[in-house]
Amino acid sequence: MPRIARQSGGFRERLPRLAGLAGWSAALVAPISQGPPEQARAWLAGLADAAVVRYLEFGHGNPVMLVHSATAPTAILRILPALNQDLWAPSVAAGWEAAAALTAIYAPPAPAPPGTPPAAPAGPGGAEETFARAVAHGDEHVIKFADTAADVYARTGNPAALAAAARAAELVPV
Secondary structure, eight states, rough: OOOSSSOOOOOHGGGGGGGOOOTTHHHHHHOOSSSSSHHHHHHHHHHHHHHHHHHHHHHGGSSTTGHHHHHHHHHHHGGGGGSSSGOOOOOOOHHHHHHHHHHHHHSSSSOOOOOOOOOOSSSSTHHHHHHHHHHHOOOOHHHHHHHHHHHHHHHHHOHHHHHHHHHHHHHOOO
16 A cells, blocks of 8 residues: 655645555555455455554554554444445445555554564453453543454454554553
């Protein structure tokens, strides 16, 4: 995903910079599934999965705003069953555009230096403990990101999802 060069200002200042970003138009026509509805659901779940794990390396760029690159597609994923299936493809496209825009305007050009991932609970109750820690933290962004990370962990079994939730609790101020 290309990044805007000048990452300063708020959302309203950054978003218009996407128009002049080389590669932005091509990024928007990413290979979003035009297949059956279940394929759209799987693609959107994959987007949320990738955004949660990517937070480990890039969340430091803007810890609060980058939470939304995972929670926006997750919100759409959760409402898909309530929508007419004719709305699934445009909803998936909106999820992609939101995640892509947030990444392009808030993610730093380079990942954080390699290090040890934050300690996250493991085992059968790991997701529940991760969520409880987020609730104890108290910030709504940390809580909704932990909820999304728990979904990702349930889908994939990837412990990096829970580590990403722990990273959000470290990065987002109380």
